[in-house]
Every structure is written in C-alpha cells, then in structure tokens.
Amino acid sequence: MYFYEVAILRSPLNNLTYQSENKIEIGTKVLIKLRQRKVLDEAVIIKEVEEPTFKCSDINEITNEFYDEKMLQISSFVSQYYVCSLGEALSVYNAFDKNINKIEIEEKFDSKIVLSPLQEKAKEFLKEKKQALLFANTGAGKTEIYIKSIEEHLNLDEQAVLLMPEISLTPQMQKRLEKVFGKSVAIWHSKITKKKKVEILKGLQEGSIKLIAGARSALFLPYSNLGVIVVDEENDDSYKSDSKPRFHTKDLAIYIAKKFELQLILGSATVSTSSFHKIPFFRLDETYHKTKKLYSFEDSDANLSPKIIDKIDKTLKSNNQVIVFLPTRANFKYQICTTCGKSVECPFCSVSMSLHKNDLALKCHYCGYTQKIPDSCPSCNSGIIHNLRVGTAQIEEELKLIFPAKTIKRFDRDEIKTDNQLKTVLNDFNDGKIDILVGTQMLSKGHDYHNVKLAVVLGIDSVLNMNSYKAREKALSLLIQIAGRSGRSGEGEVIIQTKNQEFFNHYLNESNYLEFLEEELEFRKDFYPPFLKLAKIIFSHSNGLKVKDEMDFYVKLFKENKDIEVVGFGQSPIFKMSNKYRYEILLRSSNIKALLQALHSVQTANAIIDMDTIY
Ligand SMILES: [Zn+2]
Ligand SMILES: [Zn+2]
Incomplete structure (x- = not known):
C-alpha cells in the first residue's frame, strides 16, 4: 500500500492523507471521497508519505490529468503569499492531459514588421534585461515590439503568452495577431465556450498552438516550454483577482519569470508606480502617427455645460465622432431625499441604489437587488427624491434630446454583455454608423477609433477623490488612456470637467508622466506600497x-x-x-x-x- 498527501482542489481544507495500491506520480489528479460528501472530489498528489498511525481512506480513481513541477511550485508560493490552501491555489490551473502528445510541427514565422531604430533599441533592451518594463507613449508602437519579441521565441520553438485586460481582447487585436501567427495563436478569456477551451488546451499540448493571448487566466494553462510572458497595460487593476486565491497576475508573472528565467515584458503608456520602482524600464517616447492634441478644461458643475455642448456640436458638424467618458453607469448613482437627507439604500447592502430609468427601476450594483422607483422618500415618507452623480445612461438620454438627429450609443456593462455586442458596437462606430459613444472605463481600453476628434471626460474628480493611496495614479492613467482615444490620426481634442485643472494639465502631457511617477514614489515613501x-x-x-x-x-x-x-x-x-x-x-x-x-x-x-x- 502507498500513502499520499493530497491537496483538494477548490477546497479551503489543508492537505489530507489517502492511500492506494498503485504507485502514483506526484502531480497526478485523482478522485477522492471526503467524509460527509456524497460526490467524489478532485485532488492532486503532492507527495508520498510514510504509513500514518491513523486509518486512511482509499483514493477512488486516478485520472489522466496532471500538474507539472512548475505548477506545483508556483501554487505552493501562491498559497503561502496570498494565504489560501494549496488546493485553492492549484485550482486556477488547467492541468496537462497524459493522453495528448506533442506532434512535431516545423513552422517559422515572419511578421515582416520593420521596427524603427528606437523600437529596435527597445526590443534589444527588453531582451538583454530579460525582465523589463516597456514604458511607451500612446501610439509609439509597443504592440509591434511585442509581436517581434514573441516571434523570436516561437521561432526557437518556445511558447508565448500575451496577457491583456479582458476588455482589451478586441477583434482588432485578434486580427493583428492572426495576421502574423495564423492558427498558432489562440484567444483565451472567461467568455469562451467550454468546447473551445478543450480545443485550445489540446492544440497547446500538441504544439499547433504556440501563442495564447488572453486575460489573467491565460497564465495558468499547461505550457510545457514557455519562453516569454508579455503583460500589456500592466498598470491595470483587473489583473488582481477579486476571489480566492487573490493573486495579482502581473506580480505573479514577475515571480514566475524570475524563478524560471523567462523573458518578461511589462508594457504600458502609463506604467504603474510599483513596476517603475522595481523593474528596469525603456522609455519609448516617439509617436508613430503624428498627432496633435488640444486640451481644455471646464470647472462647471453642469455635466453638459454650454461649452461642452458647443464643442460636441462643432465636431459633429465637421463629420467627426465624439466619445464621452463617465466613471459611473446607470442614470444616477445616488438618490437623496431633499427633506430628510437620507439616501435610498439597498435593503441587503449599505450602498445607494442606482437609478435605471429605462427599466423603471432602482438597482443595487453590488447584489443585483432591483426595486421600483419610489414616489417619495422611503425613510420619511414625504420627501422628494433628488438624483445625484450622473451616469452614462443619463448623459446618453440628455444628448439624444440635444442632438435628436444623431445616433448615440452607450458603451458600458449594462449595454455590452457579450462578445458579439462588443464587436457590433465597435464595428458600427468605426463604420461611422454611430456619432457619439457614451461609456465607462470600457471606452479607454486599446480600441482604435479612427474618426474620433473629441473626447469629453466627465466626473474624473470622483476617481481622483477616491479613498485610496492609488487614487492619483488611477485618475491620471485613466485620463491619459481616454485622451489617447481621440485623434488617433491627425488632430484630436479633449475636454475635461474637473476642479483639479492644475494637476491634470501638467501631467497629461505624456512626457511628464515620468516626473509624476517620481513624485508619486516620493509621496508614498514610508507609508504606502511599493515601499511597504x-x-x-x-x-x-x-x-x-x-x-x-x-x-x-x-x-x-x-x-x-x-x-x-x-x-x-x-x-x-x-x-x-x-x-x-x-x-x-x-x-x-x-x-x-x-x-x-x-x-x-x-x-x-x-x-x-x-x-x-x-x-
Ligand atoms: Zn426623506
Ligand atoms: Zn444590494
């Protein structure tokens, strides 16, 4: 009889000891029965142990799936550092399948991309430093550098992973990668079907798929020969997992690259203070397409002030498009009673209900609870409800009244729920079928809008005034990203509603972002990460x-x-x-x-x- 310590997948339990008549390899996925559970649970063989003094249960089944040594080591680190069980850490991985064998496929790629001398220098720097930061201005061509670097690794018969925030995995990006890597690239994110996932996992192990472009879960696939990890928009907070294990994908990528000596490229136009502090960087500050940007500020509290409406009007009249950004969705975020001052709160959460006029309802953005719009204040039964902090739906509605002949669409989580909806809106916008796109953070991510000449930014102060040590970094990087969407080709204009003009005006200039990072590090010293x-x-x-x-x-x-x-x-x-x-x-x-x-x-x-x- 053999005895094994096993980690139970997706369970907070510590490792347990089970027995089997078979000699089982470390890392093998097995099925076991836990006391008081009716079904079998998946577990992973961690090590062979001496016969314990207590009585063990049998391992019920040995599967064909296994976790390799690297997966076990990384999971062990995750369970220590992010404080979870080994079983929980391992459960983020897709295991190897013993039944799938590598097929020899001889394939060389030639992207035919010619880098500029500065891009070439950047690529060499990244290669030489092994783990480095590509600090590139918007439009400086960092994607070309990613592609060239990935190409080199694939031509050495290594695999590559390109991580992106989920929302940046656009059809445009997919096309761009497929143009160079054909069927060797696969897109991986939370919305792809189970069937597609099985297909990709098979292709990856057989060797027909060599590059995975995906959201954070793409880091946890069965790679047998990973050569390079690219983390695009490395400053994006969506890389931090908000459920157990609460790992930060970028930090984990740094750990993995250092431990297993892989190349790591972290890229962004607005690099994070933490990466800037600990990783050598290359500044790519030339701009590919010559663009000129005009900034103006508006400190009026009115969301669509006469000045803003006038600018939108002029842009539309010259047959150009407009994007309008707000950090809040729905019509209004708060419903406050003008008599007693209380806000209308969700009965299950201590947060304000958001007003969704189209659905004639108040909705809780935390638990999903929905109720009809009350006629009077539920607290004092008499007061009139006043709406505060405007959201995307409200601005869309107001713009439709001001520009009745124009097509105005919303771009947020309420409107865009599937991949297809995303594709449709982006295509329609680029084909000129939409005049104004009103959206949240979704607007800011890597989409190429060719004909946008005006970006209107509302409510950015609510991001800046957030109760977080990262508020300044978040607000500024968000603003730079949105501004970058306007005038991709030629001239662009950005109008910003803010009471903090001085701060934004200085740092909006991308050549001052380095100065911002240095100041930010000074400000955080002794009190905040990355120092503590x-x-x-x-x-x-x-x-x-x-x-x-x-x-x-x-x-x-x-x-x-x-x-x-x-x-x-x-x-x-x-x-x-x-x-x-x-x-x-x-x-x-x-x-x-x-x-x-x-x-x-x-x-x-x-x-x-x-x-x-x-x-
Ligand atoms: Zn009241
Ligand atoms: Zn709620």
Whole structure:
C-alpha cells in the first residue's frame, strides 16, 4: 500500500492523507471521497508519505490529468503569499492531459514588421534585461515590439503568452495577431465556450498552438516550454483577482519569470508606480502617427455645460465622432431625499441604489437587488427624491434630446454583455454608423477609433477623490488612456470637467508622466506600497456582532505584534453587502515575513484575506 498527501482542489481544507495500491506520480489528479460528501472530489498528489498511525481512506480513481513541477511550485508560493490552501491555489490551473502528445510541427514565422531604430533599441533592451518594463507613449508602437519579441521565441520553438485586460481582447487585436501567427495563436478569456477551451488546451499540448493571448487566466494553462510572458497595460487593476486565491497576475508573472528565467515584458503608456520602482524600464517616447492634441478644461458643475455642448456640436458638424467618458453607469448613482437627507439604500447592502430609468427601476450594483422607483422618500415618507452623480445612461438620454438627429450609443456593462455586442458596437462606430459613444472605463481600453476628434471626460474628480493611496495614479492613467482615444490620426481634442485643472494639465502631457511617477514614489515613501506591504482582512457574516468580536480579537492580537502596524480597523466602507455585515482590518509592514505570519494566524472561516490589497 502507498500513502499520499493530497491537496483538494477548490477546497479551503489543508492537505489530507489517502492511500492506494498503485504507485502514483506526484502531480497526478485523482478522485477522492471526503467524509460527509456524497460526490467524489478532485485532488492532486503532492507527495508520498510514510504509513500514518491513523486509518486512511482509499483514493477512488486516478485520472489522466496532471500538474507539472512548475505548477506545483508556483501554487505552493501562491498559497503561502496570498494565504489560501494549496488546493485553492492549484485550482486556477488547467492541468496537462497524459493522453495528448506533442506532434512535431516545423513552422517559422515572419511578421515582416520593420521596427524603427528606437523600437529596435527597445526590443534589444527588453531582451538583454530579460525582465523589463516597456514604458511607451500612446501610439509609439509597443504592440509591434511585442509581436517581434514573441516571434523570436516561437521561432526557437518556445511558447508565448500575451496577457491583456479582458476588455482589451478586441477583434482588432485578434486580427493583428492572426495576421502574423495564423492558427498558432489562440484567444483565451472567461467568455469562451467550454468546447473551445478543450480545443485550445489540446492544440497547446500538441504544439499547433504556440501563442495564447488572453486575460489573467491565460497564465495558468499547461505550457510545457514557455519562453516569454508579455503583460500589456500592466498598470491595470483587473489583473488582481477579486476571489480566492487573490493573486495579482502581473506580480505573479514577475515571480514566475524570475524563478524560471523567462523573458518578461511589462508594457504600458502609463506604467504603474510599483513596476517603475522595481523593474528596469525603456522609455519609448516617439509617436508613430503624428498627432496633435488640444486640451481644455471646464470647472462647471453642469455635466453638459454650454461649452461642452458647443464643442460636441462643432465636431459633429465637421463629420467627426465624439466619445464621452463617465466613471459611473446607470442614470444616477445616488438618490437623496431633499427633506430628510437620507439616501435610498439597498435593503441587503449599505450602498445607494442606482437609478435605471429605462427599466423603471432602482438597482443595487453590488447584489443585483432591483426595486421600483419610489414616489417619495422611503425613510420619511414625504420627501422628494433628488438624483445625484450622473451616469452614462443619463448623459446618453440628455444628448439624444440635444442632438435628436444623431445616433448615440452607450458603451458600458449594462449595454455590452457579450462578445458579439462588443464587436457590433465597435464595428458600427468605426463604420461611422454611430456619432457619439457614451461609456465607462470600457471606452479607454486599446480600441482604435479612427474618426474620433473629441473626447469629453466627465466626473474624473470622483476617481481622483477616491479613498485610496492609488487614487492619483488611477485618475491620471485613466485620463491619459481616454485622451489617447481621440485623434488617433491627425488632430484630436479633449475636454475635461474637473476642479483639479492644475494637476491634470501638467501631467497629461505624456512626457511628464515620468516626473509624476517620481513624485508619486516620493509621496508614498514610508507609508504606502511599493515601499511597504498592505494587507486587508475582511470579516463578513450575517451575524454582525459575531464578526465584530472576531475583528476586535485580531486587532488586539496584531497590536501586540511589533513587526506589523494596524493602520485602521472598523466597519468596511460598504458595511452591509448581500445581507452580510463587514468589518475590516488594514495592516501595513515592511517585514513581509511577519505580515504573512500574522495573516496565516487568522483562523476563522469568516475572514477574507487580501494580500497586496489595491484599495
Ligand atoms: Zn426623506
Ligand atoms: Zn444590494
């Protein structure tokens, strides 16, 4: 009889010991039965152990799937650093299949892309440094450098992965990659079908697929010979997973590249302060298509001020297109009573309900609860409800009244729910069938709008005033990205509604972004990442008293620990979510080991642990 320690996939349990009459290879996926469970669970053989003193259950089935040594090592790191079980860490991976064999396919690629001397220099720098940052102005041609670098690795018979925020995986990008790599490239994201996934996994292991372009989960595929990881828009927060394991894809890519000596290219026009601090960078500051940009500011509180309407009108009259950005979707984010001052809140979450006029409803953006629009204030039963903080739907509506002959479409999560809807709107916009596109962050991501001559940016101050140490970086990078959508060819104009003109005006100039990063590092020194580590623990349960007690217990414990600092604790900004009360502790330390030890000491099922929290 053989005895094995196994990690149970998707389970918070620690590793358990099982037995089998078969000699099983480390990393093999097996099926086991847990006590009190009716179905079999998937588990992974971690190591062979001595016969234990207690009685073990049998392994029920040995599958053909397995996790290789690298996957096991990376998962072990993830479980330590991001504080989860090994089974949870392993569950982000798609395993290898023993039944799929590599087929020898001799194929060389020739992109025929000719780089400019500066691009060539950048490519050489990235190669020589092995792990480096491509700090490229908007339109400076970083994608060509990615493609050339990837091509080199593929021609050495290595594999490549190009990571992008999900929203940037556009049809345009796909076409561009397919033009060079043909059937050797596959697109991987959360919305592709199961059948397609099986196909891609097979192709990747057989060797017919050599390049995966995808969202964060693309990092966790069965690569047998990965040569290069490219992380595009490396400053994007969507790389941080918001469910367990709460890893940051970019940080993990850095870890993997260093550990296994792979090439790593992090690229962005607005590189993150943290990468800038720790990775050597190359500044690609020439602009491919000569563009001229005109910035103007508007400090009026009216969203569509006469000045803004006038600019939109002029742009449309000269047969050009307009994009309008707002950070908020729906019609209005808050409903406040003018008599008692209370806002209309979701009964299950302590957040304001958003007004969706089209659906004649108030919706909670956190739990999805929907109710009809009340005639009067639900708190005092008499007050009139006043709408605050305008959203995309409202601006769309107002623009339709002002420009009735024009076609105006919305570009946000309420309107764009599928891949097809995304493709349709983008195609229609580029074909000139839409005059004004009103949208959220979705607008800012890598889409090429050829005929946009005016970008209107509303509500950017609400991003700048966010309660986060990263607020300045977020607001500025967002604004630069949106501004970059206007005037891709030729001249473009950007009008920004803000009370912080001085800040934005100086740093909007891309040649000043380096200065911003240096200032930002100075500002964060001694208090914030990347100089210190921040971690958040949220205690969440329907019994509020219980989780408050739990928080109090750990606050007391952590305060006795001289190596870590309790920065703050108390009710979470959103105190109630989906009927669960939430308390949190924010910890800070320059001693990673001590911080991790503290996090691992939290022994309650109600705790959510977020290492390197971004808020
Ligand atoms: Zn009221
Ligand atoms: Zn809710």
